[in-house]
Amino acid sequence: MHVHSMKSKKVHLHQQFQYQRKVVLHLYSTLIRHQSKMTLTTSLRSCRLMRHYRKKRRRYVKKIVCRISRNTYHRHQSSYIIPSIVNAWQTEQTSLVERLKGMEGGIHLTGDGRCDSPGHSAKYGGYTVIEQRINKVLDTQLVQSNEVTSSNACDLEGLKRCLTLLTETHELDVASMVTDRHKSIEKYLREETPHNPHTAELKHHFDAWHIAKGLGKKIDALSKKKGCEDVGLWKKSIIHHMYYVAGTVPEGQADLLGEKWKSVANHVQDIHEHDTEIYPMCDQDLSQLSC
Incomplete structure (x- = not known):
């Protein structure tokens, strides 16, 4: 009954607004046709009448739309939306793990972290790992800085949680791991993973x-020094090399x-033969380039 009364009130208000709008438009047209018979006061009253019903209609519609409180919104979010998302993610994750268990050679992971804000004052840090062969996200962990x-240690903690879930819970063997040059992660993978049978290799x-x-x-910093300005011109070529x-x-x-990397020092001088037995000459596609 309450919903029906609200709808009827809304319809009645809309009809009333349309009627008043027609009246005001009629007054405007009459003012144009018979300017000598109508006063400026009448036209101003018609404008005020139009604004009055516009505001009244806007306030009434706002009351009808805003019927869900903040507490109700958060209750629906925690009771229905978030559990549905978590359930869908866990189902997808389980299917990916079962798929990888049927593949030989262990899993090959790529991981990286991301903070909610730049700098060293982030509150949250997320870490995500992807399996390189299937190009799918296997796990993601959110770590709070406290x-x-x-906040700089969020990446390492996120990596630990990802590896713990994949190796201990799902019992997957990790063959390789690609990360950034995070010192703590480098030390952890070098010293701790050999003791775990799932990450020993x-x-x-x-x-x-x-x-x-x-x-x-580093090249940008060097090119700003006196006498080293030309180094900046080689930045793109050095990175491509x-x-x-x-x-x-x-691999291995x-x-x-x-030796191949250090040959860039000769390559920028148009020298393609090197004093080393491992890499005595640049590859054909490099030596044919004009430096």
Whole structure:
């Protein structure tokens, strides 16, 4: 009955507003046709009448729309919306884990963290891991800064939780892990993972994008020094060379990787033969380039 009365009031108000609108429009047209017979006071009254019913209708519609309180909204969110999202995510995560258990060679993860604000004063930090072969998110963890020593430690704690869930709960073997050059993460993967049977064979790699980002900053800083301005002109080529080295050297050949990277010092001088047995000459596609 209450809903029906609200609808009837709304319809009645709308009809009343439409009628008054027609009256005012009629007054406007009459004013134009018979300007000598109507006064300015009549036209002003008609304008006030129009504004009055507009405000009245707007207030009434606002009362009808805003019927859900803040407490009701949060109660619906915590009771229905969030549990539905969590249930859908856990179902998808379980299906991905079952799919990976049927694949040989362990899982190959890529992980990175993200804070809710830049700098070192973030309140929350999230860490996400992706399986490289299927290109799917396996897990994501949210860490509050007061749970750890500082906001900078959120990445390490998030990584620990992800690995704990995947290795202990789902019993997956981790073959490799790609991260940024976070010192705490590097130390943890080097010292702690060998003691876990699911991560004993884990190989840690650095993400080339993060290395290129740091390299670009160093080149920019060097190019600002007196006499080193021309270094900035080589920034793009040096970063491309780093990506080329990372993509062409086979895994496990660290010596070749180092010599091929250091050859950039000769390459920028248009020298493509080097005094090393591991990498005596630039590749054909590099030596043919004009420096």
